[in-house]
Amino acid sequence: MASSRDRQRKLARAKLDRQMARRAATLRRKRRIQAGLGGALALVLIGLGAFWALGGFDKEPVNTxxxxxxxxxxxxxxxxxxxxxxxxxxxxxxxxxxxxxxxxxxxxxxxxxxxxxxxxxxxxxxxxxxxxxxxxxxxxxxxxxxxxxxxxxxxxxxxxxxxxxxxxxxxxxxxxxxxxxxxxxxxxxxxxxxxxxxxxxxxxxxxxxxxxxxxxxxxxxxxxxxxxxxxxxxxxxxxxxxxxxxxxxxxxxxxxxxxxxxxxxxxxxxxxxxxxxxxxxxxxxxxxxxxxxxxxxxxxxxxxxxx
The missing domain is CATH 2.40.100.10 (Cyclophilin-like)
Known part of the structure; x- marks a missing residue:
């Protein structure tokens, strides 16, 4: 009986370890996605700032x-x-x-x-x-x-x-x-x-x-x-x-x-x-x-x- 209980505990522990590993992997993926989005947003903001500084948003007169x-x-x-x-x-x-x-x-x-x-x-x-x-x-x-x-x-x-x-x-x-x-x-x-x-x-x-x-x-x-x-x-x-x-x-x-x-x-x-x-x-x-x-x-x- 002791051997059976030990086996069940080991299986339960292995299952818990797998769940924790999956959760950790999911969390790492979310962090990588968020980091990527944040970097992309930062690049967009830097680009828009440079465009504005160079007068890109100034309205050009159109002679029509x-x-x-x-x-x-x-x-x-x-x-x-x-x-x-x-x-x-x-x-x-x-x-x-x-x-x-x-x-x-x-x-x-x-x-x-x-x-x-x-x-x-x-x-x-x-x-x-x-x-x-x-x-x-x-x-x-x-x-x-x-x-x-x-x-x-x-x-x-x-x-x-x-x-x-x-x-x-x-x-x-x-x-x-x-x-x-x-x-x-x-x-x-x-x-x-x-x-x-x-x-x-x-x-x-x-x-x-x-x-x-x-x-x-x-x-x-x-x-x-x-x-x-x-x-x-x-x-x-x-x-x-x-x-x-x-x-x-x-x-x-x-x-x-x-x-x-x-x-x-x-x-x-x-x-x-x-x-x-x-x-x-x-x-x-x-x-x-x-x-x-x-x-x-x-x-x-x-x-x-x-x-």
Missing amino acids: ATDVCVWTPQEPGVNVNAKDVGLPSTTDVPTFGTRDMAITTNQGNVTVQLDLTSAPCAGASLTYLAGKSFFDNTTCHEITTEGALHCGDPSGTNLGGPTYTFANENVPAAAPTPSPSASPAPGTPATYPAGTVALYPNPPGANGSQFLIFFKDFTPAAEPAYPIIGKVSAGLDVVDKISKIETVDNGNGAKVKPKTDVTIQALTVGAVQSNPADSGATPDPSATPSATATPSGAPSGTPTNAS
């Missing part, structure tokens, strides 16, 4: 239309005068420098220097539309009482444009003491000097393709509404010649339609010029442009943000 411009599509069929040419690109919108917009008309040629720094979305939109031949063979349908040639509406109704709009840019501040006669106070530069090129939002704040080329100084009596997009760099004499064309009723009771058609035969926009050269001396806005010499610079009083 998504960040700079918002193109708002119009509802289909709402504006029967709108022309569907799609939407401008949502990437690679230049936000500095200038572009030359060349306007070939049946009355002569005009070059506009677009200001991409102050009006990048306008520059992007005009470049896109010009690439679609949007303005070709259209008429400048008004010589406004404010002293500007009104172009860019293929329908000639003041309601036409592309099937998208975009918000105002670079609208000048109101004159300190606006004159009821829409003329600046003595010594105060005009809000829109002759040679200024601005968009014509319709409705207000919603821009499309319509633009104004001012042939004389203009300061509105009310809050300015036209976003400045650039200036005439050549051909102001052509605009001045057009301004002298007789106007007739446009069908809505306003005597603003040119009696002789002013047709844009072609409109193109050139490449970005990052460092445009100084255009030279500023012409005297009171002087009448010569029919044989094209002013090379912005008219006197042109706002610096339109240069």
Whole structure:
């Protein structure tokens, strides 16, 4: 009996030893796994710390239309005068420098220097539309009482444009003491000097393709509404010649339609010029442009943000 009990005790002790060995092995495995995870986590934290120290989490500015411009599509069929040419690109919108917009008309040629720094979305939109031949063979349908040639509406109704709009840019501040006669106070530069090129939002704040080329100084009596997009760099004499064309009723009771058609035969926009050269001396806005010499610079009083 003693021998049987000894055998049972030995078997029980052996079983206990095996259980303890298994437990010890399991514990060692858990510790190795935990140590490995801890080491991996430490490496991850060290890597993230180094990435942060090197500026990896700093937000890099992305120069795209998504960040700079918002193109708002119009509802289909709402504006029967709108022309569907799609939407401008949502990437690679230049936000500095200038572009030359060349306007070939049946009355002569005009070059506009677009200001991409102050009006990048306008520059992007005009470049896109010009690439679609949007303005070709259209008429400048008004010589406004404010002293500007009104172009860019293929329908000639003041309601036409592309099937998208975009918000105002670079609208000048109101004159300190606006004159009821829409003329600046003595010594105060005009809000829109002759040679200024601005968009014509319709409705207000919603821009499309319509633009104004001012042939004389203009300061509105009310809050300015036209976003400045650039200036005439050549051909102001052509605009001045057009301004002298007789106007007739446009069908809505306003005597603003040119009696002789002013047709844009072609409109193109050139490449970005990052460092445009100084255009030279500023012409005297009171002087009448010569029919044989094209002013090379912005008219006197042109706002610096339109240069």
